[in-house]
Amino acid sequence: MMTTEATLTMVDNSEPAGTNDSLKSPISADGTPELGRVYEVPARHGRAVRLKRGQTIKIINTYGTQVADMWAFNAGQMSEFMSMEHLHAWIDRVNPRPGDQMVSNHRRPILTFKTDTSVGVHDTLIAPCDIYRYRTLGVEGYHDSCADNLRLALKAIGLRTREVPGSLNLWMNIPFDGEGKIQWLPTVSKPGDYVEFDAEMDCIVVLSACPQDIVAINSNKPLPVHFSVH
Template identity: 80%
Template sequence: MMTTSTPTSIVDNSEPAGINATLHEPISADGTPDLGKVYEVPARQGRAVRVAKGQTIRIINTHGTQVCDMWAFKADSMNEFLSMEHLRAWIDRVNPRPGDAMVTNHRRPILTFKTDTSVGIHDTLIAPCDIHRYRTLGVEGYHDSCADNLRLAIKAIGLRTREVPGSLNLWMNIPFNKEGAIEWLPTVSEAGDYVEFVAEMDCIVVMSSCPQDIIAINSNQPMPVHFSVH
């Protein structure tokens, strides 16, 4: 993994704090996939893929221990995107299940949650990790992050997002008690577990193999995940 130094200034929230291979290794120039082909999201990196209305994206927790941050943007309007705060209000739960409509900040479905072979532990509460989070954890210098992986994956296919929306954190295990206290625990999924989402509009789906290696949500060893579009 190669990184560069932190820029001296950040013009807006579309600019990453550093660089990794995500920027230079898109699945294709504009993110269009070969249908049925299995692609890797390498450990600590992100990838973006175009999913047409009616197509299904499958995301695989290949090793079982990995959290995958996921976003979805309307293909022709990046200002509309899958929104966790709107989703929770729509489904009246904090944890989505198969059959749920996954809604945007305009309160309309962008995806439908189709399949989940895991026990169904996913997170909609925690913001994607970023350089500021790692600073609070004592990291000096640059550290890969889900926020930067989103920015870089989008840039890699020639697009731009001004903001980093909250992510759907697949397999992230963040239980909370009746007092509202949360815990940061390893995943409880098994190797090969997968989720599937059907696109309700042409969209850009972005995935980040979370690089968190300080808190044990990835068992302290970030691993790749895989995906395919059908």
Template identity: 65%
Template sequence: MLDTTVSPLPTSVTDNGDPVGHNRSDREPIAPDGWPVLGQRYEVPARHGRAVRLKQGQAIKIINTHGLQVCDTWAFKADDLSEFMSMEHARAFIDRIIPQPGDPLVSNRRRPIMTLLADTSPGVHDTLIAACDAYRYQNLGVHEYHDNCADNMRLALKAIGLRAREVPQPFNLWMNIPVGADNGIQWLPPVSKAGDHVVLRAEMDCVVVMSACPQDIVPINNKQPVEVHFEVLASA
């Protein structure tokens, strides 16, 4: 049964690593230690998160199974989660707001942690929008706990015995947030098709976390969150 409780905020907040609520993301890892079977296809269930370990040189293929699902994606250095894939640093490194195949994705220490190798979609992704969280849904008028990408990341890491002190800006795969001439943005459904995928190569040992975004208020998932899938490849 879905846990809809919302944890009260602690009186003294020292970091941003604890979930505000819970779902099954912390109880259903792909493996207790996060190591995948190479080439096996895994599911990230709708509204939930999964974490997987990659060795340097391995690649992850993330698949938009139905075509209309956003997948918030993070990468953390395996032995030091204070270093992570950083969209604000990546934008400065590649001089654009949406990565293209061949672009390195750098960490908050400005060195490549992953490289975008392939993208079969039209290439519309987002690097501007923070992961949805419980407070985002409160702002949207949802008064009970709502699954969210920030908690999915925290819970997916917890499921394999890890904890990050913050929730970085994710690489929002297939999220369609066009920026207009007036600098305004729109929240639109993905333009990808079923089966589109990206391939990301690990440039260091890392932990990749994915959230099949639970957003069902604004139309970024066509208001119908569904599952995505992934595979870890031996090399790329």
């Protein structure tokens, strides 16, 4: 294979299409949380949090109607991350339940799904929203997105990801029928419903309070979610 200047150029997908306060408001300089403190992920924004192995993160759907996109990265090797494609093969189901190991693209546990007080409707199929998604929905100019919230939240604590992995879309309600046709429906969770995940390795968890306000997955009104680490 002939090597060209183009093949030697390392191109990645780490740069956001725009910016918001996710870049300016990390929970701490390196994402280390104060244990037991409840943090807010503001509507349309993202936050990154550093977990040590054995710690538990609790994520709260404070108002009941909000989707939260979630990622997890190996703190020592950001190229290893929680992978929805690998999860499907690991659990032999589309959606995880408490007790399931959430595996990485290296096919090893990064988190364990511990608790779910909701009815258990989450999504692992839909890609995080991005500027291209909003353009196809008719948006002109910049629109906050989960993909950019991931990039900005990581950048706020001095980290980056070369790619935007598929997210675990907490409380996102995307039913599908026997022919595989999907629907985009509002959440079926209640105010105060929460999930908990145990860290199986030192990792960085990123949460985005999804900014989607065109398709009705957030009842067209993005709202904050909250989290704490124990």
